[in-house]
Amino acid sequence: MEAEPIDLNSISELIKKHQDEKWGLIPLLQEIQESIGYIPVETIEPIAQALKLSPAHVQGVVTFYSGFATEPKGKCVLKVCRGTACHVKGGKSVLNIIKKELNLEEGKTSPDYQFTLETVACLGACFLAPTLMANRDYYGKLSPKKITSILDQYGRLKGEE
Numbered sequence: 001m002e003a004e005p006i007d008l009n010s011i012s013e014l015i016k017k018h019q020d021e022k023w024g025l026i027p028l029l030q031e032i033q034e035s036i037g038y039i040p041v042e043t044i045e046p047i048a049q050a051l052k053l054s055p056a057h058v059q060g061v062v063t064f065y066s067g068f069a070t071e072p073k074g075k076c077v078l079k080v081c082r083g084t085a086c087h088v089k090g091g092k093s094v095l096n097i098i099k100k101e102l103n104l105e106e107g108k109t110s111p112d113y114q115f116t117l118e119t120v121a122c123l124g125a126c127f128l129a130p131t132l133m134a135n136r137d138y139y140g141k142l143s144p145k146k147i148t149s150i151l152d153q154y155g156r157l158k159g160e161e
Helices: 008-017 022-036 041-051 055-064 084-088 091-102 144-153
Strands: 076-081 115-120 132-134 137-139
Touching (some): 008 041, 091 115
Antiparallel strands (some): 076 132
8 A cells, every 4th residue: 555645736735824934934844744744855945945944944943843744654653752751660571562562663663554653751751651642642551451451442453453
C-alpha cells in the first residue's frame, strides 16, 4: 500500500494565506502538517518563495523541530516514553512489545500506513510510568495486555503478524 497522493491545491491555498508573512513560517508548516500529516519536500521551494525566505531556511526549520515530519506517518503515531521514570518502570519492555506486535522498528511506519513508532525523551506523565502516547491520547501504567488492547483500538487487526 502507498501513501495517499498529496493535494497540492490545498497546500497552495495554505501558502497563499501566509504569503509575505516571514513570521508565518511555523504556523504555515503546522497547518500543512495538520492538513496532510507531514511536510512534503516538494513544498519547500513554494513556501520559501511565498514567504520570501531561502529554501535552506525553510528546510532548516522543518528539520530542526521534531514535531515536523518530511515523510508520511501512520494514521496512529505511537510515541513511547524513554524518560527516567518510564525506563525504571519498564519502558524498554513497552517498546519491545510494540516492536514485536507490529513487526515495526523505531522511527518507521508500517507498510499499510496504520502505525508509526517513535520514542521521545519524556512525555511529561511520569506519574503514569511506563507511558505511551497514541496520537493525542496518553496511556500509562502499561502492561502487555494493555498494550495489545491499545494496538487493537487503533486499528491493528487481531491475529495480524
